[in-house]
Amino acid sequence: MKILVCISKTPDTTSKISFVNNGKEFNSEGIQYIMNPYDEWYALVRAVELKEKNGGSVTVINVGDVSSEIVIRKALAIGADEAIRVDVVPESSLQVAKEIAAHAAGYDLVLTGKETIDYNGAEVGAMLAELLDLPYVSFAFKLEKEGEDWLVSREVEGGTETLKVGGPIVLSAAKGMAEQRIPNMQGIMMAKKKPLNVVASIGAEKGSVVASHEMPPAKSGVKMIAPDDMDTLVKLLHEEAKVI
Amino acid sequence: MATYMNMDQLRFLLYEVHGVEDVFQLPRYSNFDKESLEILLDSAKAWADQDWYPYFREMDEKPAYFKDGKVIIHPHVKKIFKDAGDNGWIGMYFDHEHGGMQAPHFIVNAINHIFESANNHMTGYMGLTAGSAHLITTFGKQELIDRFVPNMLNGKWAGTMCLTEPQAGSSLSDVKTMAYAQADGSYKIKGQKIFISGGDHDATSNFVHLVLARIEGAPAGTKGISLFVVPKFLPETEAFNDVITAGDFQKMGQRGYCTTHLVFGENDGCVGWLVGEANLGLKQMFQMMNGARIDVGMTATSTATAAYYASLQYAKERPQGRRIESNGRKNPNQEPALIIEHADVRRMLLKQKSIVEGALSLLLETAKHVDFALEGEGDQKKENHLLLELLTPMAKTFPSERGKEAIDNGLQVLGGYGFCTDFILQQYYRDIRIMSLYEGTTGIQSLDLLGRKITMENGQALQLLMARITETNQEASNYDELKPYVKQLEARLGDVQKVLGRLIPMAMAGDYESFLADATIFMEMASGIVVAYQWIKMATAAKKALVTGTGAFDTAFYESKIHTMKYYFKYELPKAIACLETLMNEEELTIVQEKQEVFG
Numbered sequence: 011m012k013i014l015v016c017i018s019k020t021p022d023t024t025s026k027i028s029f030v031n032n033g034k035e036f037n038s039e040g041i042q043y044i045m046n047p048y049d050e051w052y053a054l055v056r057a058v059e060l061k062e063k064n065g066g067s068v069t070v071i072n073v074g075d076v077s078s079e080i081v082i083r084k085a086l087a088i089g090a091d092e093a094i095r096v097d098v099v100p101e102s103s104l105q106v107a108k109e110i111a112a113h114a115a116g117y118d119l120v121l122t123g124k125e126t127i128d129y130n131g132a133e134v135g136a137m138l139a140e141l142l143d144l145p146y147v148s149f150a151f152k153l154e155k156e157g158e159d160w161l162v163s164r165e166v167e168g169g170t171e172t173l174k175v176g177g178p179i180v181l182s183a184a185k186g187m188a189e190q191r192i193p194n195m196q197g198i199m200m201a202k203k204k205p206l207n208v209v210a211s212i213g214a215e216k217g218s219v220v221a222s223h224e225m226p227p228a229k230s231g232v233k234m235i236a237p238d239d240m241d242t243l244v245k246l247l248h249e250e251a252k253v254i
Numbered sequence: 255m256a257t258y259m260n261m262d263q264l265r266f267l268l269y270e271v272h273g274v275e276d277v278f279q280l281p282r283y284s285n286f287d288k289e290s291l292e293i294l295l296d297s298a299k300a301w302a303d304q305d306w307y308p309y310f311r312e313m314d315e316k317p318a319y320f321k322d323g324k325v326i327i328h329p330h331v332k333k334i335f336k337d338a339g340d341n342g343w344i345g346m347y348f349d350h351e352h353g354g355m356q357a358p359h360f361i362v363n364a365i366n367h368i369f370e371s372a373n374n375h376m377t378g379y380m381g382l383t384a385g386s387a388h389l390i391t392t393f394g395k396q397e398l399i400d401r402f403v404p405n406m407l408n409g410k411w412a413g414t415m416c417l418t419e420p421q422a423g424s425s426l427s428d429v430k431t432m433a434y435a436q437a438d439g440s441y442k443i444k445g446q447k448i449f450i451s452g453g454d455h456d457a458t459s460n461f462v463h464l465v466l467a468r469i470e471g472a473p474a475g476t477k478g479i480s481l482f483v484v485p486k487f488l489p490e491t492e493a494f495n496d497v498i499t500a501g502d503f504q505k506m507g508q509r510g511y512c513t514t515h516l517v518f519g520e521n522d523g524c525v526g527w528l529v530g531e532a533n534l535g536l537k538q539m540f541q542m543m544n545g546a547r548i549d550v551g552m553t554a555t556s557t558a559t560a561a562y563y564a565s566l567q568y569a570k571e572r573p574q575g576r577r578i579e580s581n582g583r584k585n586p587n588q589e590p591a592l593i594i595e596h597a598d599v600r601r602m603l604l605k606q607k608s609i610v611e612g613a614l615s616l617l618l619e620t621a622k623h624v625d626f627a628l629e630g631e632g633d634q635k636k637e638n639h640l641l642l643e644l645l646t647p648m649a650k651t652f653p654s655e656r657g658k659e660a661i662d663n664g665l666q667v668l669g670g671y672g673f674c675t676d677f678i679l680q681q682y683y684r685d686i687r688i689m690s691l692y693e694g695t696t697g698i699q700s701l702d703l704l705g706r707k708i709t710m711e712n713g714q715a716l717q718l719l720m721a722r723i724t725e726t727n728q729e730a731s732n733y734d735e736l737k738p739y740v741k742q743l744e745a746r747l748g749d750v751q752k753v754l755g756r757l758i759p760m761a762m763a764g765d766y767e768s769f770l771a772d773a774t775i776f777m778e779m780a781s782g783i784v785v786a787y788q789w790i791k792m793a794t795a796a797k798k799a800l801v802t803g804t805g806a807f808d809t810a811f812y813e814s815k816i817h818t819m820k821y822y823f824k825y826e827l828p829k830a831i832a833c834l835e836t837l838m839n840e841e842e843l844t845i846v847q848e849k850q851e852v853f854g
Contacts, residue, residue: 039808040262040807040808040811042261044296044770079289080289080293083289083293084293085299089292192297192299192300192301193293193341194340194344195294195355195357196341198293198294199285199355201290201293202285202289204292234589234590236574
């Protein structure tokens, strides 16, 4: 079984977010990058579990410059067997999907996280499935192999559904798919010896570019209300917070 | 989850102050690079978040206890210890041939900082196991290595070091535990050991004790002490080896980390095997002891670090009182201020920050010397060995002593709540108290510093340190903002010379009692100055990053480093001047005088 896992780097969740160049560019000063948690905890770990159970191999693919290699090495430390890095700075979901599609033929399963935690696009998986002409299941929280088919459970409005899908598929992984796996020392040291193939960009079209970003207005300070002053609390919730 | 340490602070020290990449140039560590280090740091933090910190309070609230001849500890210790073995964390710095990862000590210490900040009760179990296994691999025969080390590094068995006896604490020359030679080359061991950390519990199936004992007929004093490996159960047969647990000491802190009383050979059935050469046991044990002293310094630093972040969080959330306005009054109609806005609270927070970050910098620098002392060549090796010897007692003592003071201030930030068990500060306050007692008390460390390390090899170690400080001062002097602080540090270095000018002649005249009477005051002075040097180093790195724009952190981060350095120089470094006054005062008030009744 050959599995491809698409991974991306995102700012650490504790990062202070700001933009420069009139809101066009993300300010990376002082930013620590991590592997997108949905890619890591759910897509990658489930892929490694499936490989450990059924045999085969796991390849991770990333579209990014050399600064992405830290998250790629981490993916290899967690248990991926090899990695591909498409050497271009990504600017749109369509561009990423097209760059990945150029290397995604021949896999039994292509996994992405359900979304990235920076721009929350949740688009690459669907675009990739379209480009590869494969079935796509989004927001899956359970994935099992059953004969030649895949059994996939996903959340739907008010409940869950389980699908049986045949052949190669593209799937986006959500919470519940697997448990976070922390790389061990041996895995970390072995990661250096696993192949990381850097390939040139195909020059995929971007489709769209960012015109500008705008930060939400700063939150106002906390107001302390005496425990017995319910009238003031209700008034503030109604008039200022507008939640009742 | 509450913040218990800061990865940016650690990364700043690793990459921008102490140049961790230098150790990757040593052939032994050539498998490591920045990427592998980054993954290691993130993995350690993720594991600490998941399995260490969440059980920290519970380990205190449900402490180790002794029942029916056994010690029972918190059940999560077993899981962490097993995972540590399975995932290679216990054997981090061991050779590949012994199943280790050959990680630099510099990195091991950085990782320990993460673990110990999360839960200072746990690392002793791992550290002692690694330390005792390291004694076997360093001095033991291959047969002993094969029998014991694999199961220690994989977390199935735990290791301990057994030095202290009821009558022999700081004075190990009084060790009475005996070893009787047997025809098969083994020894019968008989004696008692107390204060044995991790000496018996239900988290592992066997214990490998490294025991100091005296071979029958050996000379008196420290030159007659040998080192033995003594398992609780024999590895081949799993037969009980007559190591009885007599009790578990109930302590004020580190209550999840058991401390046992062991009896060896009560029924004449305890067998041990000599490690290394006979009568060299104490010297061999000190290989482990020096590493253990750095470990204790790191545990103290990390405990105080976690306390700092706990008090900082409280200070950011607790509204109380109002700031004084320009008319000298407070406006009662104003919203209360958060206590972090009050000058006195800020002073207490800065005190903690300056102590814990200064101590962490000192510990990491010391750990870097370990790597170069072991793996460097020629003069580089020798210089790093000398600097390591000189810095180790200070790296153990500064965080142990000043960390207590830092946590005391952290508790004070919380006001009355700090004294309540609902808040965690009281636990840190109790936990850190042992650090100035572990592995040689502050008194012992101070005697070591003044009596041995300052004078060793005609004062070469001190000269080397002075040269390093001068080099750093020269770099710092490139920045006008730092110049006044460089001058202050130079003045304090002059004070050290003044003190030594008074004390050394006493030693040369054979008046060792007077020479060493105030060794602890000298330690306070010297270690405070060495941490000032660390702050100049950090401020220089911060200034450089601000000027060149090449640093990995934002402007506020670097400015806070320079600000904290200024705090240390205004509020903490002057304490060295008080020490100078005492050390230059010729009155002898603490030395026993004949026919003098002082205490009554």
